[in-house]
Amino acid sequence: MDRLFNNNWFLKLISLVIATMLFLFVNMDDFGNRPGATPIMSTEQIQLDEAELDIYYDDEQYAIASIDDDIDVRVSGTQSALTLFQVTNPSYEVYVDLSEHGTGFIR
Structure with a gap:
């Protein structure tokens, strides 16, 4: 497990996933009310x-x-x-x- 966290590519991938989740959280309005919807700036x-x-x-x-x-x-x-x-x-x-x-x- 320590080798996985010391790998630079793994940390970059985790950082990209977290950044994408934060972006979607801030920019999506009422995403939970529309099933199967793509992010739209309403x-x-x-x-x-x-x-x-x-x-x-x-x-x-x-x-x-x-x-x-x-x-x-x-x-x-x-x-x-x-x-x-x-x-x-x-x-x-x-x-x-x-x-x-x-x-x-x-x-």
Whole structure:
């Protein structure tokens, strides 16, 4: 048994198997719920209700008649990326930049 663990090729093979298992564990979403499925990077969505909207515009020349200050935002990505987004300090900024636009009605 000691000769087996001292063999470089055996250790390389075991390392490759462990690395593959870790990769599949991190990158596969709901693999247990789909029998016989191949690893697929599925896209999930989360809803951010009433996110504060910042508006950048030339306030010396223009005025905004009406705009919602709070909006609903939908963020999509893989389940692992969304979980990381929710777990870490979600500091995000939602803004609209109107500094390049002139007068008129913009939709």
